[in-house]
Amino acid sequence: MSVDLAVRDVWKAYRLDQGRALAVLEGLNFSVAQHELVALVGPSGCGKTTLLDLLAGFQRPDRGSISFGGRPVERPDRRGILITQKGSVFPWMSAWRNLTFVLNGVPERDRADRVRYYLELVGLHDFVDAFPHQLSGGMLQRLELARALVVRPEVLYMDEPFGSLDALTRLRMRLEFLRIRRDEPETTVLVTHDVDEAIALADRIFVLSERPMRIIRIVEVRMEHPRSMADPRAVALKDSILHELGAIRD
Amino acid sequence: MTASYAPIGQSVSRLPSRASRAAPLLVVAVLLFAWWGAIRLSGTHIFPGPWDVVLGTVALAREGVLARHIAASLMRVAVGYLGAVAIAVPLGIAMGWNRSLHRALNPVVQMLRPISPIAWIPLAILWFGVGNASPIFLIFLSSFFPMVVGTIAGVHAVERQYLRAAENFGITGMKLLRYVVLPGAMAQIVTGMRIGLGVAWLVVVAAEMVAIDSGLGYLIIDSRNAGNRYDLVVAAMVIIGVIGFALDLVMRRIERIDSVRWRYVR
Numbered sequence: 001m002s003v004d005l006a007v008r009d010v011w012k013a014y015r016l017d018q019g020r021a022l023a024v025l026e027g028l029n030f031s032v033a034q035h036e037l038v039a040l041v042g043p044s045g046c047g048k049t050t051l052l053d054l055l056a057g058f059q060r061p062d063r064g065s066i067s068f069g070g071r072p073v074e075r076p077d078r079r080g081i082l083i084t085q086k087g088s089v090f091p092w093m094s095a096w097r098n099l100t101f102v103l104n105g106v107p108e109r110d111r112a113d114r115v116r117y118y119l120e121l122v123g124l125h126d127f128v129d130a131f132p133h134q135l136s137g138g139m140l141q142r143l144e145l146a147r148a149l150v151v152r153p154e155v156l157y158m159d160e161p162f163g164s165l166d167a168l169t170r171l172r173m174r175l176e177f178l179r180i181r182r183d184e185p186e187t188t189v190l191v192t193h194d195v196d197e198a199i200a201l202a203d204r205i206f207v208l209s210e211r212p213m214r215i216i217r218i219v220e221v222r223m224e225h226p227r228s229m230a231d232p233r234a235v236a237l238k239d240s241i242l243h244e245l246g247a248i249r250d
Numbered sequence: 251m252t253a254s255y256a257p258i259g260q261s262v263s264r265l266p267s268r269a270s271r272a273a274p275l276l277v278v279a280v281l282l283f284a285w286w287g288a289i290r291l292s293g294t295h296i297f298p299g300p301w302d303v304v305l306g307t308v309a310l311a312r313e314g315v316l317a318r319h320i321a322a323s324l325m326r327v328a329v330g331y332l333g334a335v336a337i338a339v340p341l342g343i344a345m346g347w348n349r350s351l352h353r354a355l356n357p358v359v360q361m362l363r364p365i366s367p368i369a370w371i372p373l374a375i376l377w378f379g380v381g382n383a384s385p386i387f388l389i390f391l392s393s394f395f396p397m398v399v400g401t402i403a404g405v406h407a408v409e410r411q412y413l414r415a416a417e418n419f420g421i422t423g424m425k426l427l428r429y430v431v432l433p434g435a436m437a438q439i440v441t442g443m444r445i446g447l448g449v450a451w452l453v454v455v456a457a458e459m460v461a462i463d464s465g466l467g468y469l470i471i472d473s474r475n476a477g478n479r480y481d482l483v484v485a486a487m488v489i490i491g492v493i494g495f496a497l498d499l500v501m502r503r504i505e506r507i508d509s510v511r512w513r514y515v516r
Binding site: 058076077078081082084086087088089090091092095101102131132133139151170 | 393412413414430434456510512513
């Protein structure tokens with residue numbers, strides 16, 4: 001598979017008061033292949049959200065480079081869409097309008113077909129006129145996903161996308177997401193606290209250290225979908241990752 | 251069509267029971283009774299009872315005086331208030347969005363804002379004379395500042411995640427302002443407009459008490475001066491209250507529009 005997203009020697013620090021600096025990334029390197037789903041798993045505050053901001057172009061690295069499809073990432077653009085736990089569908093627009101609004105430059109006649117296709121893909125075809133406040137948490141996340149996919153991005157950055165959902169809805173959303181990915185296999189970088197979620201979804205899992213962040217281990221998940229967390233391979237993988245994160249001690 | 255969706259994950263708000271719907275009427279009835287009782291107990295001949303006020307109102311209405319005064323006040327409020335909306339909302343959006351403009355104009359706004367519109371009456375008469383222009387100017391001024399401040403606060407309160415999403419999808423310039431910033435700020439803009447309208451209605455009465463010969467404010471002062479007709483004074487006060495209440499109901503309806511309501515239901 002060809003390299004899609006390349007992170008080369010990326011450094012990032014935040015200036016604190018009295019001239020102090022908080023180092024978040026010190027020379028981070030990795031790459032993500034086209035259509036691959038990489039999950040980033042790490043302790044709270046290790047810099048995962050900063051990394052996603054850098055990848056999506058919302059922040060610039062102090063040093064190093066980030067490129068996507070061979071082109072450097074310098075600012076946010078629709079080639080890479082960021083989805084966060086907080087959600088950002090516009091609450092003053094209907095589901096339909098949320099999607100048509102972001103389709104800049106798409107001819108009017110194609111717009112409706114495309115919006116209908118993606119709302120159908122995420123199972124919201126009966127809710128086209130609904131406003132976000134009329135939707136449940138899971139439906140909102142699906143709308144978020146549909147709005148991201150409708151612009152046909154080359155990569156999705158997902159920051160704890162299902163983090164605010166209850167346990168049952170989270171499980172459902174994982175399956176939904178895998179189903180959607182069968183039709184729309186965008187390159188995806190998923191940040192999650194949930195090791196189960198990483199194992200259930202990812203092609204590779206990057207286990208991250210505390211700040212300044214480095215990659216402790218890269219795990220290739222060679223299990224077919226849908227993955228059961230009761231599968232002995234999943235159990236062993238989860239144990240080893242939790243060990244590395246310091247959540248389980250011998 | 252949106253009305254066909256039940257708000258998922260929220261309990262459907264219960265309709266008010268018959269008793270709770272009757273409660274405001276009961277309160278009004280108790281107040282009227284207390285008023286009537288106080289008049290009877292005190293034996294006053296100057297202050298009117300509720301029935302005197304009703305008779306006074308009917309007499310004014312029959313003569314056509316009431317409608318003329320109400321129309322005069324409403325016209326002044328409409329012109330002054332809508333003029334203020336037309337300038338305050340765009341200015342508030344510009345000040346909320348542009349940091350340099352905010353830095354330049356905000357001190358002046360904050361300095362002028364606490365000055366009571368009543369304090370402007372002498373200057374208004376000096377500048378605009380004793381016609382309609384003076385009260386219209388005072389109404390404009392009184393409703394202008396709450397709306398500017400409300401709009402600035404609304405723009406500042408637009409959540410960062412919506413601005414970032416717009417940036418991510420390449421939405422910039424006027425499209426960003428029109429479809430993201432303005433609706434994101436709309437709930438607070440409408441609140442500012444509600445406050446502005448309330449203040450405008452307060453001020454029109456005060457402004458009409460000075461150097462003008464129509465409107466509900468004039469009716470109050472004229473009723474008192476022309477033979478201590480306190481029944482008409484109180485009648486005008488009640489009418490002012492009822493119209494103020496009706497204007498606020500109209501503004502509340504705006505808050506129920508879906509593109510505004512989201513702020514109150516999330």
